[in-house]
Amino acid sequence: MDVRTICLGILTRADATGYEIKKRVEEGGYRHFVEASFGSIYPALDKLTKDGLVSVRAEVQEKKPNRKVYSITKAGRSAFIAALMGPLPQDCHRWPFAFAMKFADLLPEQRIAQMLDAYTAQTENTLTQLQQAGAKPQSRGEHFATGLGRAAYGAILDYLREHRVELEVQTAEAAE
Amino acid sequence: MDVRTICLGILTRADATGYEIKKRVEEGGYRHFVEASFGSIYPALDKLTKDGLVSVRAEVQEKKPNRKVYSITKAGRSAFIAALMGPLPQDCHRWPFAFAMKFADLLPEQRIAQMLDAYTAQTENTLTQLQQAGAKPQSRGEHFATGLGRAAYGAILDYLREHRVELEVQTAEAAE
DNA sequence: TTGATCTATATCGGGCCAATATAGACTGCG
DNA sequence: CGCAGTCTATATTGGCCCGATATAGATCAA
Numbered sequence: 001m002d003v004r005t006i007c008l009g010i011l012t013r014a015d016a017t018g019y020e021i022k023k024r025v026e027e028g029g030y031r032h033f034v035e036a037s038f039g040s041i042y043p044a045l046d047k048l049t050k051d052g053l054v055s056v057r058a059e060v061q062e063k064k065p066n067r068k069v070y071s072i073t074k075a076g077r078s079a080f081i082a083a084l085m086g087p088l089p090q091d092c093h094r095w096p097f098a099f100a101m102k103f104a105d106l107l108p109e110q111r112i113a114q115m116l117d118a119y120t121a122q123t124e125n126t127l128t129q130l131q132q133a134g135a136k137p138q139s140r141g142e143h144f145a146t147g148l149g150r151a152a153y154g155a156i157l158d159y160l161r162e163h164r165v166e167l168e169v170q171t172a173e174a175a176e
Numbered sequence: 177m178d179v180r181t182i183c184l185g186i187l188t189r190a191d192a193t194g195y196e197i198k199k200r201v202e203e204g205g206y207r208h209f210v211e212a213s214f215g216s217i218y219p220a221l222d223k224l225t226k227d228g229l230v231s232v233r234a235e236v237q238e239k240k241p242n243r244k245v246y247s248i249t250k251a252g253r254s255a256f257i258a259a260l261m262g263p264l265p266q267d268c269h270r271w272p273f274a275f276a277m278k279f280a281d282l283l284p285e286q287r288i289a290q291m292l293d294a295y296t297a298q299t300e301n302t303l304t305q306l307q308q309a310g311a312k313p314q315s316r317g318e319h320f321a322t323g324l325g326r327a328a329y330g331a332i333l334d335y336l337r338e339h340r341v342e343l344e345v346q347t348a349e350a351a352e
Numbered sequence: 353t354t355g356a357t358c359t360a361t362a363t364c365g366g367g368c369c370a371a372t373a374t375a376g377a378c379t380g381c382g
Numbered sequence: 383c384g385c386a387g388t389c390t391a392t393a394t395t396g397g398c399c400c401g402a403t404a405t406a407g408a409t410c411a412a
Contacts, residue, residue, distance in 0.1 A: 001272040003368075009279060019391050033274040040368050042393060067391070084276050084283055088291070094268040096177040098209040098324055100260050103185060104317030107260055115264070141280030144343050148274055148335050155331030159324050167320050179399075195360050216399050218362060243360070 001089055003040040004048055006030075008080040011054060011072040018042050018068070029133045029142055032126060032149045045070055053079050104167055116164045123160065127153045177265055179216040180224055182206075184256040187230060187248040194218050194244070205309045205318055208302060208325045221246055229255050280343055292340045299336065303329045 010021050010030070018041050025036050036044075045068075048054040053076035059067040072080070097119045104112055130153065134146045186197050186206070194217050201212050212220075221244075224230040229252035235243040248256070273295045280288055306329060310322045 001270065001275055006275070009275065012279065012282070017391070018393095023390095029278065030275065032269060033271040033278075035268065035270060035369085037369050038391095038393075039370075039395085043367090080279075081282055084279060085287060088272040088276060089270075091272065092211065092268060092270040093208060094177065094211060094265075095209040096264040096267065098321045099177055099182070099185065099206065100264055101321045101324070102205065102209075102315075102318050103188065103256075103260060104320070105315050106188070106257055111261060139278075139281050140342060140345075142278050144280065144339060145274045145277045147339060148277070148332065151331045151335035152328050155327045156324065159327035163320060163323060166316055169316075193360070194362095211400085213400050214360095214362075215364085215401070219398090 001034050003036045003044040004053075005080065005083045006034050006036050007041065007044050007048060007070075008053065008072060008076055008083070011070055012077065012080060015069050015071045017070065018045055021045075021070075029138070029146060032130065032153075033145065048076065052076075101167070109168070112167055116160065116167070120157065120160045120164075123153055123157045127157060177210050179212045179220040180229075181256065181259045182210050182212050183217065183220050183224060183246075184229065184248060184252055184259070187246055188253065188256060191245050191247045193246065194221055197221075197246075205314070205322060208306065208329075209321065224252065228252075277343070285344070288343055292336065292343070296333065296336050296340075299329055299333045303333060 006025065007021055010016060010024050010028075016024065018038070021041055022036065022038060024030060025034060045054065045056075049056055049070075052073060054070045054072055056068050056070055059069055097115065100107075100115060127150065130146055130150045134143070134150060138146065182201065183197055186192060186200050186204075192200065194214070197217055198212065198214060200206060201210060221230065221232075225232055225246075228249060230246045230248050232244050232246055235245055273291065276283075276291065303326065306322055306326045310319070310326060314322065
């Protein structure tokens with residue numbers, strides 16, 4: 001999902017500045033499904049504006065930094081729906097933790113334990129966020145997506161708790 | 177996990193050409209955890225060579241394209257372990273399908289069904305691959321990583337099968 | 353025999369991230 | 383009261399990486 005499409009999707013729900021789009025990608029219910037940085041959001045909004053898919057109004061506030069509030073246009077709405085009707089980009093699951101675990105035999109026992117602890121804590125966090133998001137009123141599509149995330153991260157957490165002992169046994173044996 | 181580190185990890189297990197590294201990233205047990213393209217692998221190997229972390233031997237084969245076989249050096253092995261000892265990059269789970277589902281209310285009924293079908297089939301594939309990988313003899317670290325993947329994708333598949341009806345009800349209602 | 357597929361290396365444009373710069377407003381703490 | 387830290391807000395840059403493309407001989411099936 002390229003950043004232009006992400007911006008269009010978020011503007012579908014409400015007008016926003018570039019900064020607010022970033023916040024929604026990070027904190028809103030989008031956090032676990034897509035990513036976008038300022039370095040891509042601002043150029044994306046520029047290009048969307050040039051292409052007539054969004055419109056800008058400048059809110060020149062006295063004694064505050066100016067805001068550029070973006071709204072999606074009719075053409076933008078059509079373009080967004082067209083993007084969802086066409087083939088979706090492949091999922092990208094980059095999972096450095098799992099990659100690292102494949103090389104557990106090269107690492108000292110306590111490093112493995114540390115990585116397992118950190119990753120478990122991180123997954124717990126993610127799950128908490130998704131549960132909070134699930135508690136808020138949502139459309140059915142949003143509810144479905146949130147539930148999908150909960151299912152995936154819940155399973156990961158269960159696996160970590162049930163199977164970490166297998167790895168710790170290995171490194172304990174290697175250390176003998 | 178940057179491509180240089182991925183290359184080092186794979187070369188830890190066996191010497192390989194750039195082409196073979198790509199194949200292992202795509203087909204080996206790494207497939208679901210990391211990604212790398214030729215456009216990043218070849219430059220990465222060049223830089224690793226310059227930094228003395230890998231060595232090359234050219235196999236000039238008559239009547240076959242030449243091969244450049246890369247081996248990891250002692251310094252490379254140390255650098256790889258150092259990378260795994262330091263803080264790991266964040267997971268990156270880009271999930272266009274879940275993002276799209278959040279906008280189910282904007283899409284026609286049959287498109288939702290089509291996306292659910294495609295994504296279910298794709299997840300089934302992934303799971304089959306992971307089960308095949310799990311059947312092969314592996315180190316405990318590899319076994320753990322494979323199991324983690326199976327847990328995650330299995331949960332996703334279960335969720336899709338159990339909850340797709342909720343979305344299909346929505347769109348059916350919207351169509352009334 | 354001819355087209356497809358496989359091995360193998362390499363490059364390029366463009367997309368994107370992480371870091372950084374700038375700047376005024378607000379908040380809390382001593 | 384001052385000042386440090388945080389928050390809103392926009393923007394740029396270097397560098398990493400992907401996807402597409404080019405090249406080229408080998409193998410294999412129709």
